[in-house]
Amino acid sequence: MLEWEKRLLDKERELVGYQRALAARETALIELRERIEAKKAEIESREEALNEKLKELEELRKKVSELELENKKLKRELALREDELEKLKSILS
DSSP, X not given: OOHHHHHHHHHHHHXXXXXXXXXXXXXXXXXXXXXXXXXXXXXXXXXXXXXXXHHHHHHHHHHHHHHHHHHHHHHHHHHHHHHHHHHHHHHHO
């Protein structure tokens, strides 16, 4: 075997090694991209769930505010009724 043939075979083996390494890295890159996409989908799902929970929370805050206003109104009305009751009691006594 001639020297140049030997060098050519060595270079071909070296090239095959590079091709295998490249294929392995491409496979790893594909796997990483798939994992990134899965994480992205998971994050988007969590974000949607959080947005829904925030919407529910805002609705509950609004309801609490409405109930607090109604409670104040009822307390004022109760105080008026108690005053009326006291006046009626004093008239009857």
